[in-house]
Amino acid sequence: MDSQDKHTSFFQKCKDFFVPYKGKRYVKRPTTWKTAVFAVLGICLLAAGGVFLFGNVFKENVVPVQKDLLEESNTSASLSAMKQEKIDIVLDAGHGGAQPGCVSGEMMEKDITLSVTMRLKDQLEKEGMSVLLTRDSDEDVELSDRAAMANESGARCFVSIHCNWYEEDPTVSGLDCYYYQDEEGMLLAESILYSASNHSIVTRESKEENFEVLRDTTMPAVLIELGFMSNPEELENLLSEEYQETLASAIAEGILSKIEESAGV
Numbered sequence: 563m564d565s566q567d568k569h570t571s572f573f574q575k576c577k578d579f580f581v582p583y584k585g586k587r588y589v590k591r592p593t594t595w596k597t598a599v600f601a602v603l604g605i606c607l608l609a610a611g612g613v614f615l616f617g618n619v620f621k622e623n624v625v626p627v628q629k630d631l632l633e634e635s636n637t638s639a640s641l642s643a644m645k646q647e648k649i650d651i652v653l654d655a656g657h658g659g660a661q662p663g664c665v666s667g668e669m670m671e672k673d674i675t676l677s678v679t680m681r682l683k684d685q686l687e688k689e690g691m692s693v694l695l696t697r698d699s700d701e702d703v704e705l706s707d708r709a710a711m712a713n714e715s716g717a718r719c720f721v722s723i724h725c726n727w728y729e730e731d732p733t734v735s736g737l738d739c740y741y742y743q744d745e746e747g748m749l750l751a752e753s754i755l756y757s758a759s760n761h762s763i764v765t766r767e768s769k770e771e772n773f774e775v776l777r778d779t780t781m782p783a784v785l786i787e788l789g790f791m792s793n794p795e796e797l798e799n800l801l802s803e804e805y806q807e808t809l810a811s812a813i814a815e816g817i818l819s820k821i822e823e824s825a826g827v
């Protein structure tokens with residue numbers, strides 16, 4: 563068969579494929595396998611064309627809209643995650659601003675408490691805890707605001723850091739830990755004292771005390787007196803970076819072991 567015959571034959575087949583009916587053409591059922599193949603190929607081409615066209619339309623219009631929505635939804639998700647970020651521990655550096663606390667010469671309690679609190683924050687954050695500070699600089703914060711801040715955060719525990727003073731006897735020394743009328747607070751105090759003694763820090767017994775920040779906080783809360791500024795030897799320790807780091811490590815371990823115990827880890 564030459565090319566002309568092939569050409570004629572192809573058009574003839576296409577012609578045979580249709581039958582005239584009342585001025586219109588209708589598809590006739592293919593009678594040979596070749597016409598069936600042409601029909602299938604034609605349908606495939608039409609389908610591919612359709613997919614290509616719709617694909618482009620969706621790429622131009624629909625997909626970017628979906629992408630924008632996705633980005634927007636991710637942004638709102640992270641914003642709400644930030645808002646709902648769970649605070650584990652509230653650290654309260656005692657005094658600040660116009661309230662120096664105990665004073666020995668130029669040494670003020672408010673500076674020691676802030677320094678140890680910042681070290682403690684670092685230690686706890688290294689262990690994956692999220693920490694909220696009632697103050698992170700030399701500023702005045704009312705006691706009621708400290709407790710309110712802790713309550714609003716929904717933290718698992720509250721730890722207030724102070725230094726002690728005992729005028730009558732400058733030899734008195736040691737770390738004290740106070741709680742107020744709740745067993746969880748007492749267990750937190752015990753855990754901190756236990757950890758402190760493991761770090762060779764002189765410790766005293768835990769005590770119940772009606773301090774405002776303990777009384778007005780709704781989570782297990784303790785107030786730690788790091789040591790006596792009235793004891794010259796202990797004051798020297800309290801001012802040293804090394805001892806402050808030891809105090810921070812010991813307190814962090816005590817807090818973490820109490821949290822792990824409560825979580826049943």
Ligand SMILES: [Zn+2]
Nearest residue numbers: 656663724725
């Ligand atoms: Zn104090």
